[in-house]
Amino acid sequence: MSSSDGAETTRVTDKGQTTIPQELRKKFGIEPGDEVVWTEGDEGLTLRKKADLPHYGIAAEGMTDEEAELVAEELVEEMDELQKPDVDR
Known part of the structure; x- marks a missing residue:
């Protein structure tokens, strides 16, 4: 609804x-x-699709799942930023 x-x-x-x-x-x-992935925050729960770590080429040896997930999220954010139109550069 x-x-x-x-x-x-x-x-x-x-x-x-x-x-x-x-x-x-x-x-x-x-x-x-x-x-x-369910994440608890100040405003309640959020839900998002779990990143496909191998797709991002992350070598996650020695990392916890949470650490690898954070690295993947940062890479996605950086890629999104790089793909924005070149307005201010």
Whole structure:
């Protein structure tokens, strides 16, 4: 169910399961079998698709999953920044 602020509402089952709305699964490329990451923050929970670490060429030997995930996120942010139009450079 979509609200006026663009938020989606779903129910949690007795087993703790919920459904990610189809529109959001399509928008964020979440497919059956994909892993998602739940993060607790000051404003509540956030959900995002887990980064495909081998896709980013990360050598994660000796890193915890959390450390490798942070490195992947930083690389994605840097790549996004590099792909922005060259307006101020």
